[in-house]
Structure formats: structure tokens, C-alpha cells
Amino acid sequence: MALDPFTLLTLTIALAAAAALYLAIEWRSIREPSLMYWSAGFATIAVGSTLALLRSKGMLFIGIWFANGLLVVAHWLFLLGVARFTQTQLSRRWYLVFVVWTLLLVIPHDPSWSRITLLINSLLVASLSLKASGLLRPHGSSLSVGAVQLRYVLLIHGLFYCVKSVFAVLPGELIDLAAFQGQIIQISLVEGAMAIMLIALSMTGTERYRREQQIARLAARDPLTALYNRRALEMRAPPLLNSVSAAQPGALLLIDIDNFKLINDLFGHTAGDRLLVTLSEMIRGVLPKDALAARLGGDEFVILLRNASSERIEALASALRDPFYLATSQTFVTPQAVTLSIGAELFDQRPASLSQLIELGDAALYASKRGGRNSLKLVDRTIANH
Numbered sequence: 112m113a114l115d116p117f118t119l120l121t122l123t124i125a126l127a128a129a130a131a132l133y134l135a136i137e138w139r140s141i142r143e144p145s146l147m148y149w150s151a152g153f154a155t156i157a158v159g160s161t162l163a164l165l166r167s168k169g170m171l172f173i174g175i176w177f178a179n180g181l182l183v184v185a186h187w188l189f190l191l192g193v194a195r196f197t198q199t200q201l202s203r204r205w206y207l208v209f210v211v212w213t214l215l216l217v218i219p220h221d222p223s224w225s226r227i228t229l230l231i232n233s234l235l236v237a238s239l240s241l242k243a244s245g246l247l248r249p250h251g252s253s254l255s256v257g258a259v260q261l262r263y264v265l266l267i268h269g270l271f272y273c274v275k276s277v278f279a280v281l282p283g284e285l286i287d288l289a290a291f292q293g294q295i296i297q298i299s300l301v302e303g304a305m306a307i308m309l310i311a312l313s314m315t316g317t318e319r320y321r322r323e324q325q326i327a328r329l330a331a332r333d334p335l336t337a338l339y340n341r342r343a344l345e346m347r348a349p350p351l352l353n354s355v356s357a358a359q360p361g362a363l364l365l366i367d368i369d370n371f372k373l374i375n376d377l378f379g380h381t382a383g384d385r386l387l388v389t390l391s392e393m394i395r396g397v398l399p400k401d402a403l404a405a406r407l408g409g410d411e412f413v414i415l416l417r418n419a420s421s422e423r424i425e426a427l428a429s430a431l432r433d434p435f436y437l438a439t440s441q442t443f444v445t446p447q448a449v450t451l452s453i454g455a456e457l458f459d460q461r462p463a464s465l466s467q468l469i470e471l472g473d474a475a476l477y478a479s480k481r482g483g484r485n486s487l488k489l490v491d492r493t494i495a496n497h
Contacts, residue, residue, distance in 0.1 A: 117164065120160050120163055120164040121164065123156070123157075123160045124157050124160045124161055124164065127153045127154070127156040127157035127160065128153070128154070128157040130150075130153040131150045131151070131152075131153035131154040131157060132150075134146050134147075134149050134150035134153065135147070135150040138150060143196075144192075144195045145192040145193070145195040145196040146192070147192075148188050148189070148191045148192030148195060149188070149189060149192040151188050152184075152185040152186070152187075152188035152189045152192065153185070155181050155182075155184050155185040155188060156181070156182065156185045158181055159179070159180075159181030159182050159184075159185065162181070163179075179228065179232050180212050182232065182236060183208060183209075183212055183232065183235045183236060183239070184209075186235075186236050186239040186240060186243075187205070187208055187209075187239055189239065189240070189243055189265075190205065190239045190240075190242055190243045190246075193243040193246050193247060193261075193265075194243075194246060197246045197247060199246050205239075205242070208235055208238075208239065211231065211235060212231070212232075212235060214231075229275070229276070229278070230276050233272045233273070233275040233276035234272070234273075234276050236269075236272045237269045237270070237271075237272035237273045237275075237276065238269075239269075240265045240266075240268045240269030240272065241265070241266065241269035241270075243265045244262050244263070244265035244266040244269060247259075247261060247262035247265070248262065330343075331343035331346075333405070333406040335384055335387060335388065335391075335406075336387055336388055336390075336391035336406050337391070338391050338394070338395075338404050338405050338406045338412070339403065339404065339405035339406075340405060340406065341405060341407050341408070343405065344403060344405035344413065344415075344465070345465055347403055348403060348415060348465045351401075351403060351415055351417050352415075352461050352462060352465070352468075353461060354417055355417070355458065355459060355460065355461050356459060357459045357493070357494055359417060359418045359459075360418070360419050360420065360457055360458060360459040360493050361415070361416060361417055361419055361457075361458055361459070362415070362416040362419035362423075362424050362455060362456065362457045362458070363413065363414070363415055363416075363455065363456045363458075363468050363469070363471075363472045364413065364414040364416070364424065364427065364428065364453055364454070364455045364472070365411065365412075365413055365453065365454045365455070365469065365472035365473060365475065365476045366390075366394075366411070366412040366413070366414070366431065366451055366452075366453050366476075367410060367411050367412075367451070367452050367453075367476055367480070368386070368387075368390065368410040368449065368450075368451060369447075369448070369449060369450045369451065369452050369480070369484040369485060370445065370447045370448065370449050370450070370484075371383065371386070371409075371410040371449065373443075373445045373446065373447060373449065374386055374443060374445070374449060377443070377445060378443060382443070386439065386443075386449075387406075387410060389435075389438060390412065390431075390435060390451075391406065391412070393431055393434060393435060394412060394414065394431065397427060397430045397431060398414065399416065401417050401418070402414060402415060402416050402417065403415040407469070413469065413472070414427070419457060420457070421457060421489060421491060424455050424457060424487070424489055425487065425489070428453045428455070428487040429487075431451060431453070432450065432451045432453070432485060432486075432487070435450065435451050436448065436449075436450050436451070436485065448484075448485065450484055450485035451485065452476060452479040452480045452484050452485065452486060452488075453476065453479060453486070453487045453488070454472050454473065454474070454475030454476030454477070454478065454479050454487075454488050454490075455472070455475060455487060455488065455489045455490065456468060456471050456472050456475060456490050456492060457489065457490070457491045457492060457493055458492045458493065459492070459493040459494055460492075471490070471492075474490075475488045475489070475490045476488065
């Protein structure tokens with residue numbers, strides 16, 4: 112099969128339509144706005160290529176400027192999709208792209224028309240592609256292989272159109288957009304078909320990776336408080352526990368809400384949920400950067416500290432207990448105070464497992480409750496205390 116303009120345009124239409132359909136199906140499943148922009152961009156390319164194909168078959172009433180204008184619109188939609196993906200606000204200056212393109216309508220169709228059109232069209236597509244590539248730069252290594260691929264495919268695509276614009280000003284170069292004649296136009300048709308396929312694959316891989324990451328994050332978080340759940344804590348605890356030594360002890364704080372059942376019974380489970388969220392926000396507010404926090408279930412929370420000390424544990428416990436009691440006493444009137452009991456373990460040797468450490472924390476927690484609640488029970492298991 113010869114790669115003549117008719118064949119290349121047909122191939123471009125098929126690839127663009129398939130990419131538009133696939134990205135639209137992906138959008139229906141995950142509702143990511145960038146997918147819809149990208150799908151619309153490929154659909155625009157399919158329409159523009161169809162118009163160009165019809166003109167090449169003799170339907171001269173279809174203006175070639177319109178088909179090329181749709182190519183600019185398609186890349187503008189690609190840029191919008193990348194902006195949504197990277198959560199970037201585009202400057203309004205990018206809307207001037209359409210103003211620049213409409214100026215081509217007043218250019219008389221003389222022998223220089225194809226050159227001027229090719230120059231402006233190429234520069235517009237190049238600027239849109241390079242801008243989209245630039246927006247992906249801070250996200251390249253932090254997202255996925257797909258994001259890196261998309262960045263470089265757009266970069267190469269943009270640079271190609273920069274080179275293409277140079278041919279518009281070279282003397283003696285055959286350029287006839289209406290009849291698709293000229294070496295650079297033939298090369299452009301080949302590059303366009305390849306770019307569609309590569310851009311579509313990169314976009315799909317980028318969004319699929321983001322969806323997988325979102326699912327993984329949701330699976331690791333407690334749905335109410337957004338703290339880690341127990342499974343996520345067990346996966347993230349080993350590096351912290353392995354770093355424990357006599358010089359840098361570790362600590363576990365097990366936190367339980369005293370008389371939490373009264374809140375649910377007197378004010379309903381919605382109020383109880385709000386109180387759990389309030390406590391989780393307090394924990395995040397005092398949590399050191401190198402610590403871990405999780406909701407084990409019900410009204411029980413856990414904090415893991417590295418480089419801990421008894422003074423640090425007591426300060427952290429007070430930073431939670433006092434504000435929590437103040438918040439609950441002002442919000443809920445209950446027969447008994449709604450407070451926090453905390454059981455803490457300070458250790459300088461790696462425990463056999465996180466579960467064993469939590470069991471020790473449980474024992475300290477119940478000792479705190481038996482001692483009158485709203486208190487801290489600290490068990491120091493470091494060598495220095497023996």
C-alpha cells in the first residue's frame with residue numbers, strides 16, 4: 112500500500128477516531144476531565160482530516176484553511192487537557208491562538224498563500240505542543256512512565272512543527288496545501304499519523320496510572336478520617352521500627368476516646384463521626400513529619416514515633432488531650448466527660464512485630480482507663496530505664 116496523501120489521510124482519520132472513542136470510553140469510567148478534552152481533540156483531528164480528504168477528492172468548496180484550523184483547535188484541546196491533568200491555570204493569552212488563525216481568512220489566495228498558511232499553522236501547533244510538554248515537566252518523574260512519554264512525544268511533535276515552519280520560508284521549496292504537494296507536506300502527513308498513535312497511547316497510560324494511584328491511596332486510607340488504616344500502617348511501619356536503637360528510641364501511642372458511646376447514644380452516629388474526624392485533624396496537627404498515624408478501628412487511633420523520649424511523648428499527649436477535652440465539653444453535654452485515654456510504649460529494641468507492639472500499647476491503654484481515664488500511661492522499656 113503506497114503512502115500517498117489519500118492513504119495517509121485515511122489512516123489519520125481511522126487512528127484519530129479510534130483514539131477519540133477509546134479516550135471517551137475511559138472518561139465514562141473515571142470521569143477525569145482531561146480525558147474528555149483529549150478525546151475531543153482527536154475527534155477534531157478526525158473531522159479536519161475528513162474535510163481535507165474530501166477536498167483532495169474534488170470537493171473544492173471545502174476550504175483548506177478550515178481543515179488546518181481544526182488541527183490548531185485539536186492541539187489547543189490537547190493543551191487544555193494537559194492543563195487540567197497538571198491542575199494548571201492557563202493564561203488567557205492562549206485564546207489569542209484563534210484570533211491569529213482567523214487573520215488567515217483575509218490573506219488573498221495568491222502563490223504565497225500556502226507558504227503563509229503553513230508558517231502560521233506550524234508555529235501555532237508548535238507553540239501549543241511545546242507549552243503542553245512544558246506543563247508536564249514538574250510531573251515527569253513523580254507520576255508515571257506515561258506522563259514522561261507524553262511530555263517527550265509532545266516535545267518532539269512541537270519541534271517538528273518548528274522545523275516545518277522553516278520550510279515555509281525556504282525559497283524554491285514546493286508547497287501546495289490545497290493539492291498536498293511538496294516534500295514537507297508528505298513528511299508532515301506521516302508524522303501526523305505517528306504522532307496521533309503515540310500521543311493517544313501516552314495519554315491513556317498517564318491517566319490509567321493516575322487512576323491506579325488513586326485507588327491505591329483510597330485503599331490505604333480510612334474512609335472517614337483519611338488517616339492510614341491498619342493494613343497501610345503495617346506496610347509502612349517496618350522502616351520506622353528498624354531504625355530504633357538505644358540512641359534513637361521509638362514509641363507507640365494508643366489513643367482511645369473515653370465515653371464515646373455516650374456521643375452516639377445521645378447525639379447520633381453522625382455526631383460520633385464528626386468527633387472522630389475532629390480527633391483525626393488534631394492528630395495531624397501535632398504529628399511530627401517523621402511519624403505515622405492510623406485509625407485502627409472504632410474510636411481507637413495509633414501514633415508511631417521515631418527518635419522519641421518520655422518528655423516528647425508527654426508533650427504530644429497533652430497537645431491532644433487538653434484541646435480534645437475543651438472541644439467536647441463545649442460541644443456536647445454528657446453525664447460523663449468525653450476525654451482521651453492514652454497508652455504509650457517507649458522502646459529501644461525492635462519489637463517482634465507491630466501487632467505485638469500494639470498489644471503492649473493496649474495493656475498500657477487499659478491501665479490508663481483503670482487509673483481514671485483522661486490520662487497517659489507511659490511504659491518505658493528502654494535499657495536506660497532498667
